[in-house]
Amino acid sequence: MKEVNRTYLKVDSSHSPFFSALASETRLKIIELIQNKSLSIQDISSELGLSSAVITKHVNILEKADIIRSYSEKGIRGRLKMCQLNAYEVMLIFNNNYEAPNERMVEKSIPIGSYHDFHVSEPCGMASKQSLIGHIDNPDVFYYPEREKIQLIWFTSGHIAYFIPTYDIALDDLASLEISFEICAEYPGYNNRFKSDIAFSLNGIDLVTWTAPGDYGGRKGNYTPSWWELGTEYGELITLKVSDEGTFLNGLKVSGCTLEEVLAVQKNALDFQITAPADTPNSGGLNLFGEHFGDYAQHIKVKYFY
Numbered sequence: 001m002k003e004v005n006r007t008y009l010k011v012d013s014s015h016s017p018f019f020s021a022l023a024s025e026t027r028l029k030i031i032e033l034i035q036n037k038s039l040s041i042q043d044i045s046s047e048l049g050l051s052s053a054v055i056t057k058h059v060n061i062l063e064k065a066d067i068i069r070s071y072s073e074k075g076i077r078g079r080l081k082m083c084q085l086n087a088y089e090v091m092l093i094f095n096n097n098y099e100a101p102n103e104r105m106v107e108k109s110i111p112i113g114s115y116h117d118f119h120v121s122e123p124c125g126m127a128s129k130q131s132l133i134g135h136i137d138n139p140d141v142f143y144y145p146e147r148e149k150i151q152l153i154w155f156t157s158g159h160i161a162y163f164i165p166t167y168d169i170a171l172d173d174l175a176s177l178e179i180s181f182e183i184c185a186e187y188p189g190y191n192n193r194f195k196s197d198i199a200f201s202l203n204g205i206d207l208v209t210w211t212a213p214g215d216y217g218g219r220k221g222n223y224t225p226s227w228w229e230l231g232t233e234y235g236e237l238i239t240l241k242v243s244d245e246g247t248f249l250n251g252l253k254v255s256g257c258t259l260e261e262v263l264a265v266q267k268n269a270l271d272f273q274i275t276a277p278a279d280t281p282n283s284g285g286l287n288l289f290g291e292h293f294g295d296y297a298q299h300i301k302v303k304y305f306y
Contacts, residue, residue, distance in 0.1 A: 018066070021061050027061065030062065033048075034068065034085050041083070059081075066295070068086050069083075069219075106306075108301075108304075111290065112152075113126075122138070123186070124137060124142075125138075127152040127293070128149040133149070139155075151289070152232075160288070164302055166268065175305050175306055176241055177259060178301075178305070181288065183236065185213075185284040186232070187215040188231070195213060196282050197282045202272055204265060205257055210238065219234075232287050235287055235288075274286065
């Protein structure tokens with residue numbers, strides 16, 4: 001099943017850069033041109049009959065709105081800035097309180113450094129907001145004791161596991177569980193088109209294997225520290241939802257696994273595991289972002305819906 005990069009936006013002033021980016025005929029034409037293929041700034045300039053400088057300004061606006069992303073590619077006469085579509089489906093929510101009458105929600109933040117189990121292979125490493133932690137490409141650094149400082153984790157293959165607390169959750173009344181986090185593939189430096197198969201499981205039950213489209217760089221992540229120069233800058237925000245109807249990834253049903261099945265295995269704490277298998281068609285590792293790295297100011301966010 002093809003994965004859909006779907007985004008949900010509330011129609012409010014906080015998303016004005018997105019709506020402003022679409023308020024231009026030129027920018028809409030740029031989106032049309034790159035719907036099915038990546039094009040360079042020069043290609044788009046030639047197609048639309050506008051200067052490269054003008055196209056670059058429009059592309060920058062679309063990039064800031066996360067509608068497109070760009071990457072560098074070798075050309076005949078130097079490097080080319082290539083543009084590709086980043087947002088494939090955007091769902092607009094006009095009534096921001098449409099769930100309020102029927103649902104209650106509890107939200108928790110699980111720091112990415114609070115893992116209880118891991119087994120990783122190099123290249124690997126981690127970073128805090130201020131610096132690298134220990135030596136890169138040494139799996140032993142994952143025993144680092146001050147885990148609350150960890151803001152970025154990367155490894156080539158293996159797994160990392162987190163306990164999701166339920167001690168104060170009325171599980172008998174729980175309707176669904178959402179887990180969201182920022183993640184991407186792992187490539188030396190970065191490669192916006194380097195794919196990686198990443199598997200997610202809960203209480204030992206496989207939920208879905210998602211193929212990350214790339215290891216993203218070429219521009220600074222919204223929250224990535226200025227000192228960071230190792231390539232990877234940001235990821236994609238993934239939301240997994242498990243309910244009585246099945247398992248969903250970014251709103252798309254990907255599995256028949258239900259919340260009842262997950263809770264039947266273990267209730268006192270849910271064991272959430274993220275795995276980068278070594279034996280898949282796209283074995284490409286992963287980067288997991290904390291609140292001070294990447295494009296989203298969050299760790300692993302968990303929402304419990306009653």
